[in-house]
Amino acid sequence: MTNDRVKVLLIEDSPEDAHVMQDALAAASEPQFEVTWANRLSLGLEQLRGGGMDVILTDLDLPDSRGLNTLAAIRAQTDRHPIVVLTSSDNDQLAIQAVQQGAQDYLVKGYVQVYPSLLLRAMGYAIERNRMAQREKELTGAVAAAALAEGQRAAELDRAYQELKQTQALLVQAEKMAAVGQLASGIAHEVKNPLNIILQSINYLEPELKPEQAQQQEILNVMREAVTAANTIIRGLLDFSKPTPLELKPAPLRGVIEASLVLVRKELDARGIRLAHEIPADLPPVLLDENQMKQVFLNLFLNAIHAMPQGGQLTVRAAVQDLAKPGDGVGKRASDVFRIGDRAVACEVADTGTGIPKELLPKVFTPFFTTKAPGEGVGLGLSITKTLIDGHRGLIQIASEEGRGTTVTLLLRLAPAGGR
Numbered sequence: 001m002t003n004d005r006v007k008v009l010l011i012e013d014s015p016e017d018a019h020v021m022q023d024a025l026a027a028a029s030e031p032q033f034e035v036t037w038a039n040r041l042s043l044g045l046e047q048l049r050g051g052g053m054d055v056i057l058t059d060l061d062l063p064d065s066r067g068l069n070t071l072a073a074i075r076a077q078t079d080r081h082p083i084v085v086l087t088s089s090d091n092d093q094l095a096i097q098a099v100q101q102g103a104q105d106y107l108v109k110g111y112v113q114v115y116p117s118l119l120l121r122a123m124g125y126a127i128e129r130n131r132m133a134q135r136e137k138e139l140t141g142a143v144a145a146a147a148l149a150e151g152q153r154a155a156e157l158d159r160a161y162q163e164l165k166q167t168q169a170l171l172v173q174a175e176k177m178a179a180v181g182q183l184a185s186g187i188a189h190e191v192k193n194p195l196n197i198i199l200q201s202i203n204y205l206e207p208e209l210k211p212e213q214a215q216q217q218e219i220l221n222v223m224r225e226a227v228t229a230a231n232t233i234i235r236g237l238l239d240f241s242k243p244t245p246l247e248l249k250p251a252p253l254r255g256v257i258e259a260s261l262v263l264v265r266k267e268l269d270a271r272g273i274r275l276a277h278e279i280p281a282d283l284p285p286v287l288l289d290e291n292q293m294k295q296v297f298l299n300l301f302l303n304a305i306h307a308m309p310q311g312g313q314l315t316v317r318a319a320v321q322d323l324a325k326p327g328d329g330v331g332k333r334a335s336d337v338f339r340i341g342d343r344a345v346a347c348e349v350a351d352t353g354t355g356i357p358k359e360l361l362p363k364v365f366t367p368f369f370t371t372k373a374p375g376e377g378v379g380l381g382l383s384i385t386k387t388l389i390d391g392h393r394g395l396i397q398i399a400s401e402e403g404r405g406t407t408v409t410l411l412l413r414l415a416p417a418g419g420r
């Protein structure tokens, strides 16, 4: 590249789409992009002949060329520029063909509008990937030259080259996964809210039904099940694709717990589970991310409920605790989360359910460990919960006795103003 600015040739006939791309590129600071816009292929090729371009971003359907022909025409003129192809729909087949025929990457325009950073990523990767491909070509040349001179050395070089190619393929795959993950979490976030609205609406409609409206009741039940299933998937996606950035703020634990209890109230009533909560009104604020912590409590409450199919008692307690003695995660080691003498809020979620057999207790935080029937549990609840608590620099402990119930204890950080 001639200087630090990356020169982008944008070939795109729609002025609106061109603006979206220009805006997305203008947002980048490292590197900075300088965009030259051509609204048809012939003009783009002319610009290219003029020299000075680093990367090409092109729509496939243009007034003077359509589909993969556009790509072929550009490749016929240059084999050294990275090309990122823009499509208007998520057409996998076309994308694969485009990449096979020499594009470094492809992007769906609509995604760029919502997630401009996707474009920046794709551009960066395309340039990087192209640089690697160019180097490969040099290497291949070197391999051939060496073969003439010295057969054995050539074989070695060839092996190194194969390894390089394999590593590169893995890299490309990893990059793609990261981009998909980013996209998935963005979409999941937007789907979560409407799902919650539907769920709340169902809860609102239900008491309005008259006893003779059994069929309507049945429909509401089916709706709730479907929404709940979708919610579970979205939740899993969110937690796995990429943890959402943690927003720690001093907040009252009581409000978070109550908000989570609302979500399980029906299940508690349906199974005749008594609820006891002892959360002092004057409990000092805790450092937490409210959304994540609601998820923590929801996971714990659901586990407790599942463990009490015949009813029982769910107890939620919270109190300030002085950590006077060393224990799991409390002490002087670098890996300890709390120091002796720290003050924390200890929050317990206890049930009187089936309990966990001793030999299974060490496994409960392992992802996908579940004793539930397929469809009833995926085994992610506690592992996600632990990840979230770790993110809060807190501790989670679980104690259980088979047949007598389970107690999960969370140790959470007091907000600084609260005394630390």
Ligand SMILES: Nc1ncnc2c1ncn2[C@@H]1O[C@H](COP(=O)(O)OP(=O)(O)OP(=O)(O)O)[C@@H](O)[C@H]1O
Pocket (backbone or CB within 6 Å): 299, 303, 304, 307, 351, 353, 354, 355, 356, 364, 365, 369, 370, 371, 372, 376, 377, 378, 379, 380, 381, 382, 383, 405, 406
């Ligand atoms: N309160 C509890 N009482 C009895 N067993 C429990 C309790 N909490 C967790 N377990 C056991 O630990 C396992 C793992 O729990 P986890 O929440 O991670 O997954 P899950 O509940 O099976 O599925 P998911 O939460 O993903 O729907 C459970 O299948 C269950 O065997």
Ligand SMILES: [Mg+2]
Pocket (backbone or CB within 6 Å): 299, 302, 303, 377, 380, 381, 382
């Ligand atoms: Mg669970």
